[in-house]
Amino acid sequence: MSELRTKAAHTEAIRQDRRVAVVVNTRSRRGRRHYFEVIDQIHALGFEPMAELSVSNPKRLRSLLDQALETRPDLLIVGGGDGTLSSAVRHVAHRDVALGVLPLGTTNNFARSLGLPLDLAGAIGVFATGKVADIDLGMAGDRPFANLASFGVSVEVAGTVKPWLKRILGRPAYPLTALRVLPGHRPFRAYITVDGKRHELFTHQLNIANGRFHGGWQLAKDVSIDNGMLVAYQLGSGKKLRLLGETLVRATTGRWRSLAGGPFVMGREMLLETDPPMPADVDGEVRLLTPIRLRVVPNGVRVMVPDDFDDR
Missing domain, CATH: 3.40.50.10330 (Probable inorganic polyphosphate/atp-NAD kinase; domain 1)
Incomplete structure (x- = not known):
């Protein structure tokens, strides 16, 4: 340093x-x-x-x-x-x-x-x-990241979305690609351990954010990129229609709850385990596989x- x-x-x-x-x-x-x-x-x-x-x-x-x-x-x-x-x-x-x-x-x-x-x-x-x-600065294992580590359907979307569609449509290219990918996607169980407490989720999509935005839309009204905390949250549940509904609401209205009132898990360090093991999309690059330990480096x-x- x-x-x-x-x-x-x-x-x-x-x-x-x-x-x-x-x-x-x-x-x-x-x-x-x-x-x-x-x-x-x-x-x-x-x-x-x-x-x-x-x-x-x-x-x-x-x-x-x-x-x-x-x-x-x-x-x-x-x-x-x-x-x-x-x-x-x-x-x-x-x-x-x-x-x-x-x-x-x-x-x-x-x-x-x-x-x-x-x-x-x-x-x-x-x-x-x-x-x-x-x-x-976020860290996923020994890999630094600026904005987001995501797991689930978004990893498949990132590998499927066509470059020409992104050039033409911009942000809407991602939810449109998700519509095509989601019917064949299977939900998974995720276990997030923070400060000794283990949280269990059953979902199609899990995000762990350092930054304030995902897909060009704000995660929550009070998320910050310099508060020394990571924020984990799921979109929808194990039900495809609920994931689709929540994604569309956020994409079309920009409605996000505050961290205090939403389904968020916050911490400086998190251990993520999934069943089955899953790849991670870390700021757009699919490199790592769960289990992964994530942490934040303040002022990095x-x-x-x-x-x-x-x-x-």
């Missing part, structure tokens, strides 16, 4: 020295279309990036992030969807460099959790007018956020 400046000193360095590097995933929903616009707008703010890199092959993302960090920027600007940004989070975690987020994906859950404008001009403007903040990642962001 590198020695970190104070957030105020880091913010001042970005505004004065303007040492930035830029990495844009041009395979993301809007990355290819807006790449040159992004670069032009960053230059227009007075930044002269030490690296301007486009990612056309996802397999090269990690090496290009490393290449950008070798220029020793104060601000690493990354454009792409949640998977791209999750990889960037892993690169900057515990380092004296802030992550600047360009929301170029389909759902942009991470950008929404940071309170960023979703239009390019607004998001880029934050690099000049915003501030440096420290947010929580440094990011650039709007000046009115409530930095605890």
Whole structure:
């Protein structure tokens, strides 16, 4: 872990020295279309990036992030969807460099959790007018994550949803794909142990969140990405129609209960077991298999956020 400046000193360095590097995933929903616009707008703010890199092959993302960090920027600007940004989070975690987020994906859950404008001009403007903040880092086993670990039907949806459908429809591509996947999906039992208490669920879908958003919609009115807690919750139950109903209500009305009144389990550390063992979708990448121990690392990642962001 590198020695970190104070957030105020880091913010001042970005505004004065303007040492930035830029990495844009041009395979993301809007990355290819807006790449040159992004670069032009960053230059227009007075930044002269030490690296301007486009990612056309996802397999090269990690090496290009490393290449950008070798220029020793104060601000690493990354454009792409949640998977791209999750990889960037892993690169900057515990380092004296802030992550600047360009929301170029389909759902942009991470950008929404940071309170960023979703239009390019607004998001880029934050690099000049915003501030440096420290947010929580989730850990699933030894794998860091920024936003969400999910289990159940969403894992199958993530592997099934067509890229062209996401490009055309955006967020609705996921619930529409779920309609096709759900009839053949089998419910499972999940056991979540928090602070010595074991909770049992029977469901089609379980999420464990560090951030505030899933599928582009807010999880609960008072979820935060910097409160030092993970939040576990199920959608629906073991009944397919109930899962479908709850998903549609949230997707169309945005109605979410408060953490105090909803079916949420909260804690700094959780042990998740499932019957049968199940794969996990961790910020868009299906890598791990239950049982999994999840925990939160408070203030594990440094990011650039709007000046009115409530930095605890």
